[in-house]
Amino acid sequence: xxxxxxxxxxxxxxxxxxxVIMQVMISTGSISSLLQGLLVPxxxxxxxxxxxxxxxxxSGELSLGQAGFMCVGAYASAFFTKLTEETLPEGPRFLIAIxxxxxxxxxxxxxxxxxVLRLRGDYLAIVTLAFGEIIKNLVSVFHVGVDKSGIHFSxxxxxxxxxxxxxxxLIDGPLGITGTPKNxxxxxxxxxxxxxxxxxxxxxxxxxxxxxxxxxxxxxAAESIGLNxxxxxLMAFVISTALAGVxxxxxxxNLSTLNVKFFNxxxxxxxxxxxxxxxxxxxxxxxxxxxxxxxxxxxxxELQDYRMLIYAILLIGMMLFNWAPSAIAFRERVKxxxxxxxxxxx
Amino acid sequence: xxxxxxxxxxxxxxxxxxxxxxxxxxxxxxxKMLNFxxxxxxxxxxxxxxxxxxxAGVNPIIAVLISMAVCTLLGMAxxxxxYKPLRNASSPLAVLITAIGVSYFLQNLALIIFGADAKSFxxxxxxPSISLADGKLVITGTTIATIITCVIILxxxxxxxxxxxxxxxxxxVSEDKGAAMLMGINVNATISLTFAIGSGLAAxxxxxxCSAYPSLTPYTGAMPGIKAFTAAVFGGIGSIPGAMIGGIxxxxxxxxxxxxxxxxxxxxxxxxxxxxxxxVKPTGLFGKNIQEKV
Numbered sequence: 001x002x003x004x005x006x007x008x009x010x011x012x013x014x015x016x017x018x019x020v021i022m023q024v025m026i027s028t029g030s031i032s033s034l035l036q037g038l039l040v041p042x043x044x045x046x047x048x049x050x051x052x053x054x055x056x057x058x059s060g061e062l063s064l065g066q067a068g069f070m071c072v073g074a075y076a077s078a079f080f081t082k083l084t085e086e087t088l089p090e091g092p093r094f095l096i097a098i099x100x101x102x103x104x105x106x107x108x109x110x111x112x113x114x115x116v117l118r119l120r121g122d123y124l125a126i127v128t129l130a131f132g133e134i135i136k137n138l139v140s141v142f143h144v145g146v147d148k149s150g151i152h153f154s155x156x157x158x159x160x161x162x163x164x165x166x167x168x169x170l171i172d173g174p175l176g177i178t179g180t181p182k183n184x185x186x187x188x189x190x191x192x193x194x195x196x197x198x199x200x201x202x203x204x205x206x207x208x209x210x211x212x213x214x215x216x217x218x219x220x221a222a223e224s225i226g227l228n229x230x231x232x233x234l235m236a237f238v239i240s241t242a243l244a245g246v247x248x249x250x251x252x253x254n255l256s257t258l259n260v261k262f263f264n265x266x267x268x269x270x271x272x273x274x275x276x277x278x279x280x281x282x283x284x285x286x287x288x289x290x291x292x293x294x295x296x297x298x299x300x301x302e303l304q305d306y307r308m309l310i311y312a313i314l315l316i317g318m319m320l321f322n323w324a325p326s327a328i329a330f331r332e333r334v335k336x337x338x339x340x341x342x343x344x345x346x
Numbered sequence: 347x348x349x350x351x352x353x354x355x356x357x358x359x360x361x362x363x364x365x366x367x368x369x370x371x372x373x374x375x376x377x378k379m380l381n382f383x384x385x386x387x388x389x390x391x392x393x394x395x396x397x398x399x400x401x402a403g404v405n406p407i408i409a410v411l412i413s414m415a416v417c418t419l420l421g422m423a424x425x426x427x428x429y430k431p432l433r434n435a436s437s438p439l440a441v442l443i444t445a446i447g448v449s450y451f452l453q454n455l456a457l458i459i460f461g462a463d464a465k466s467f468x469x470x471x472x473x474p475s476i477s478l479a480d481g482k483l484v485i486t487g488t489t490i491a492t493i494i495t496c497v498i499i500l501x502x503x504x505x506x507x508x509x510x511x512x513x514x515x516x517x518x519v520s521e522d523k524g525a526a527m528l529m530g531i532n533v534n535a536t537i538s539l540t541f542a543i544g545s546g547l548a549a550x551x552x553x554x555x556c557s558a559y560p561s562l563t564p565y566t567g568a569m570p571g572i573k574a575f576t577a578a579v580f581g582g583i584g585s586i587p588g589a590m591i592g593g594i595x596x597x598x599x600x601x602x603x604x605x606x607x608x609x610x611x612x613x614x615x616x617x618x619x620x621x622x623x624x625x626v627k628p629t630g631l632f633g634k635n636i637q638e639k640v
Contacts (some may be wrong), residue, residue, distance in 0.1 A: 003605065005617035062439050064446075115625050121438050122380035123624055126575060130617035133572075137614040155608070176611075269450060274442055305458060312451035316428055316444055323440035 008201050011284045015197065018291070019190045026186075038298055043189025044250040045294050047196045049274035049286040051243035054200050056272070057281030058209065059236040060216030062118070062125040064268045066244050068132030072108045073101035073245025074252035075139055077173070078180045081253065082170045083146060085181065094183040098192070098249050105245025106238050108135070110138035114239040117230060132268055136260045144171040176259030177252070184253040192250065193287070196243050200283055203239060211237050273311050276318055351483055352605045353598060358489040358558065360597020365551040366574035366582070367589035368503065369544030375520040375584030376540045377433070382445035383424055384548060385571015386452035390396035390565060391417045391549030392556040393460055403536025406470040414549040422538050424448055430534070449568070456564035467560035470553075492554045499547060500590050507586060516540060520584060535589055569613070573600070576620040582633025591631065 022039060026033040048066060055063045077097040084093055116127050143154045147167030163169070171177055203209045211232045215222040223229050252258045274293060278285030298306040321327050373381045390549060392412045398409035428448050432441040473487030496579045507513035518526040527533050555570060556562050573596060581592025596616060603615040623630060 045564050056439070060437075060439065062442055105632040115621065119624055119628070122374075122442055123579070123628070125442060126380065127621055127624060129572065130576070130620050134614040134617050137611050141608065141610045233399070269446060272443070272446065273450075280439075299463075309451065309458060312454055315447035316451065317442055319444040319447065320428070321430055323435040323437060325434050325436075327429055 004205060007284075008205075011197055011201065011287070012194070013028070014284065015190065015194055015287065022186065032045075035295065038295060039186040040184050040189050040250055040254040042291050042294050043186070043193050043292040044161055044247045044254070045271065045274065046193050046287045047250070048244055048247040048271045049278065049290040050193075050196050051240045052248065052271050053275045053278075053281065053283060053286045054203070054236055054240045054243070056275050058204055058212050058216065059233055059240075061120070061164060061233070061237075063128040063237070063240070064125050064265070064272070064273075065112075065128035065130075065132035066240075066271050067120075067263040067265070067267035068128075068135040069105045069109060069241040069244040070251065070267070071135055071139060071246035071260060072247030073105040074258055074263070075177065075248075076104035076245070077101035077249040078252040078258050079144070079170055081180055081183070081307075082168075085290055090183060094188075094253065097183070097253065098246060101245045101252075102242040103245075105248065106242035107234065109238045109241025110234070113234045113241075117233045117237060121189035126203060129265065129268070132263075132265065136263055140174045140176075140260045142171050143169065143173050145169045146170055165249045173261065176257060178257045180252055180256060181257060182254060184250050189250055196246065197283060197287070199239065199243070203236075204283075208232060208235060270311075273315055276315055277311075348606065349606075352601050354483075354485055354489060356598030356601035357594055358492045358597070359601055360577075360594035361492050362551055362558065362593075363570065363574045363577045363597050364413050364496055364590045364593025365499055365547050366570060367578040367593045368499070368548050368586060369551075370437060371578040371581070371583055371585065371589040372516075372540050372544050374578065376516060377425075377429065377537055380428065380445060380575065381429075381440050381541075381544070382442070382571075383448040384544065385567035385569075386449050386456075386550040386573070387417050387421060387545050387567070388552040388555065388571060389456060389562070389567030389630050390420060391552030392467065392562050392566065393456060394549070394554050395470075396465060396556070399468060399470060409470075410550065410553050410571040413547045417552075418542045421541040421548070424545075425538060425541040430537075431573035453564050455569070460564065462563065464616060465562045467556035467562050468558065469560065471557050488554075488557045492558065495550065495554065496590070499550070500586070503543075503586055508609075512536070512539060530612070541547055573613075573616055576616060579620060579630055580623050582630030585630070585632040588630055588632035 022031070026036065048070060052063065052066045055061055062274030077100050080100045081093060081097045088096075112128075112131050116124060116131070119127060141155050145152045145163045147163045147169050152163060152167070204213075211222070211227050212235070215227060215229050215232055219229060248263075251262070271290075274290040275286050277293065278287070293311065297303055303310070366384065369384050369387075370381065373379065373384070394413035394416050395406070395409045398404040398412055399406055401449040428444050429441055432444055435441060469488070471488045471491045473491050475487055476485045476490065477483065478485070505513075507516060515526065515531045515536050516539070517531065518531055519533050522617070523533055526536075538548065551570075556566070574593065577592040577596040578589050579592070580596060581588025581590070596619065599619060600612050600616050607615065
């Protein structure tokens, strides 16, 4: 128990330390503008990775639709921000936008989770992937505009919205949402990351969290002692999608143009890479992997072309090393050798 | 008339999905894993044909044969290096994530070797078009070749699985690995053979796909791969006729959806089919129901 608490403290401390170091570097000007521009995306990727780790690591299901839920959060919040740009002050507006992003993504997660979580393993992976693609597909045909008479809606094009002269197009189909104010900054990103980690760690160490991991380890045994499998799986999934929505909010309020191209299958995979390389079920690892793997290739420009290839090799190597029975046996042998050497030395 | 022409286009696209789906369904049946990299083997196959024909000036038929050989070896190598060590892993996610890693690897390798820009695929199928009903309905040579190839593959594979020794060994391994081993079947070789056949078919699918939609990028295989998996699930995973019928139905649904509803949401319709099938009848049209025992 104590070990768990100190481990959690290390995670929080690490985020704080990262923040302080970055802030010091910003104030002394010893940070390149390139890296400075990466700070919010770093937080976004870290939040997304932690949220995916909740599903992959603790619930034991592979979800490949994380980018789709980020997309929902990004669009819902950016839509709200654009809609109330002139009526609400910046601070509360962004706060509400974050909540809206999380809630709408959670609603989608809930609706999608109910049918999908009946499936397992490969099927669940492919269906979440399919949902991610469906979300992306549908979002890119929406055109929404607003004028005095209210909100207009069309699936054809911006012209068929029939807006009056003062009307504004909010969502322009494949072009997405443009001109979202840049409300996100590094401090807010870190606060959100902190909250995400807090939520996930508290959930994992709670009664519900233990139920979730019990279901992961043996579904039938968990079911037979009376755990409600669907409820706990859904709980982990919905919380994960809500947090992914928050990551989406950071994305949409950091760039002035938002379109669905970013939220494709490859982004989902990239987040999965962070989770696997950081250690499945290891929250701290997810954050470190997300930060390092996002920042390093941007800093080492020469590696840019080979970045994804290296990730792929690392991903395969990591899985083989960690999960292959022969590799596990090999590790055991090496460990035994070390132990016996130590004994001899003593 | 336009409906019939859409229908034929749909069957043609569906035939390509069916050939890809055969690879998925056989591998899933025997190794109980979703080979995510299958779609990318298609892409590699198409690149091999393209480079053989445009750079080396090889005869198209020989180019396809070389591409089949390359993909067969690639499929076997992938199985040997990435999947076999994980066959008895404690977590079912391990091999799935590895398969995603392999897919990611092939895409990015192709990106570095061939570049990100779309290559236009030459029209290598020289069959004449058929025009029916006073030229109102034109069936292109590519369409005819695709459908004929698909039928030949289906017949050949059905014969192979049911009548030959290796084919029956495949069926035995997919039913019960342990019992098959006791019967003296070389399980490793059989699984390897399954990957080899599936990947060889992927090369043909890659060639046909790029002949029908002549634009080739490192990401060309990913989407058709996922859709073909949908087709395999639709028809019932592990079933060869199921993969065929699932593939053709899916192709028809996609083309009709594109034509009559919206070209932008056609993919969404295809995936909606997958979700509905999995929720209503998770074993697919021809699948067997397997009860989970404690």
